[in-house]
Amino acid sequence: MAMMGSFPKQPGETLPVDIDYSAVIAGRTVDSLTPTVTTPVGLTKVSEQVSGNVLQLYLSGGTAGQTYKWTISTAIVIGGRTTVVEDEFITLVEEV
Incomplete structure (x- = not known):
């Protein structure tokens, strides 16, 4: 898969990101x-499901004005064979 883009949020928000x-x-x-x-250091993964x-x-x-990069490596097993998919996305923290 690869780079998924960027997602804006404010410092006080808790938001979902779906992959x-x-x-x-x-x-x-x-x-x-x-x-x-x-x-990334400075952000919190509240939950994963x-x-x-x-x-x-x-x-x-x-922190407002900061950009954070997330990396996700996902092992998907189908019929006994494993495929590993790596994704990245950016979180842009902005105070509005």
């Missing part, structure tokens, strides 16, 4: 989907 793996899975039956999330083909992260914190 959809449907394109990789392509209708096949998934044995397991295991994400490893690298949380996999539902079907989607990983949902809830993010909080950050």
Whole structure:
């Protein structure tokens, strides 16, 4: 997959970010989907949940004017074969 873009938030907000793996899975039956999330210093991963083909992260914190890069490495097992997908996205923290 790769760079997913950027997501703005204010320092006091807690917001979800969804990562959809449907394109990789392509209708096949998934044995397991295991994400490893690298949380940047200064932000907090409040929660992480996999539902079907989607990983949902809830993010909080950050300092206004700062940019943070998240990295997610996800192992997807289909039919006993493992595919590893790496994604990145940027969180832009802005006080409005």
